[in-house]
Amino acid sequence: YDTIKDIKKINFALELETIMMHTDRYGVITYANEKFCEILKYKKEELIGQRFDMLNSHYHTQHFFDVLWETISSGNVWNDEIRNKAKDGSYIWLDTTIIPVLNDENLPNQYIAIYTDLSEKFKQSVNEHKIRTSSVLEGQERERRKIARELHDGLGQMLTALKFNIQGIKTPSSKKDQVHIEGIKQMIQETILEVRRISFDLMPSVLNDFGLAAALQHLSERFSIVGINKVSIEYVGLKDIGRFEKNIEINTYRIIQEALNNAIKYAEATNIILDLQFDDSCIHFSVKDNGKGFTPQDKRKSDGSGRGMTNIRERVSLLNGNLIFNSIIAEGTTITVEIPAIILST
Structure with missing residues (x-):
């Protein structure tokens, strides 16, 4: 008893x-x-x-x-x-x-x-991590802006001047020299375009000028043009979503930029669908590809793909968002993100 x-x-x-x-x-x-x-x-x-x-x-x-x-x-x-x-x-x-x-x-x-x-313990830990992450990302964005300006105003201007000087050279009489000069002109033009591409990736002016939706449409078009493989990126989101806090816009843009880069470079996708919506004070977006997919073990790979997903997680966490990875081997990956946000202007 x-x-x-x-x-x-x-x-x-x-x-x-x-x-x-x-x-x-x-x-x-x-x-x-x-x-x-x-x-x-x-x-x-x-x-x-x-x-x-x-x-x-x-x-x-x-x-x-x-x-x-x-x-x-x-x-x-x-x-x-x-x-x-x-x-x-x-x-x-x-x-x-x-x-x-x-x-x-x-x-x-x-x-x-x-x-x-453990909620209180993790809240404190997460808040401390967010402060550190925010500081690092802000520093990165400052450096991106600085390098982008130097590329555009310095190297870009010098290359453009060089292009005009080459064009002003009298056409050589021999066929061999003509071909050589045309090759130099072509190389300079390609270098100018590459500098512009790098400068844009570092700090997209369309994001600052026209907002998130316009920047993502432009990003989709550029990835489709410059992709290593023949890749088709279809933007099916809102054409105009309004303007948000600068921190939300730039981090959302970087998340999608990273996701597209992973899909093309590591997943070897040929078709990607990018969706962007807004409702109930929340930005919803998804990146769906037809690439080779990944397993949980792949997330720890050292080829750069694992680091890319870590960057995505950190930025989503910084914005108090929710992230879902859904991947099937040989079928593709879908990344879905929700981020709390308030429209500042339309």
Whole structure:
């Protein structure tokens, strides 16, 4: 009797002080205590009978969850930190321990998940990271503007002057010299165009002058023209989305620029669809390609593609946005982003 009484006391204490959830062996929620419901902002009846991945925030890779399931289905305890998505769309970081409950055959027939709320810890960590990231990105943009001006006003002007001087040279009498001069003229013209391209990529004037939608239309056209492979980029978004804070415009532009570069250079895509929409104080955009796709392991590659996706994540996080990667090997990748924003002018 005393043992049963002690167990009841322990269960009562756990119920009061612990964030807890139970699932069956398939991951279907069978129990959630009050503190779990409170922190994830769901009612019990909304959780019971649903798979626990309804809380998936799409932050972690599929490989992350594959390891989780492999561990607990083998009868071992699993522990790590998980970002969950609450009912209201907010993100909750929880230190998660999943304990398998074994049957007589030593196989799991249910799982008990015990959580510790890490939200405040991660909020502080994320805010500090955002300050550092913002400082670095602002420094990069200042350097981009400086180099773009120097290329345009310095090197660009010198090349243009050289072009006019070459054109003023009297046409040589020999065919060989004529071909040589024409080759020099062609090389100078190509160098001028390349300097203009680099200058534009560093600081697109159309973004400052006409806003995000116009800049993305122009970017799509330029990528289609200068792509290494024959690539078609179709812009299906709004033609005029209005103007936003400068920080939002430049970071959104850089995210899409990076996504297009990844799709062409690493995914070897030949067809890309770029969409840009705005509603309910939120910018929505997606970049969908028909490239070779990637696996979670590819995100850590050292060829530059992994770094590109890291840059995208950091900029989305800086803007308090939400990012979803969806990729299928040999079929392509879709990057979908939502960024809170308010139109300043139309």
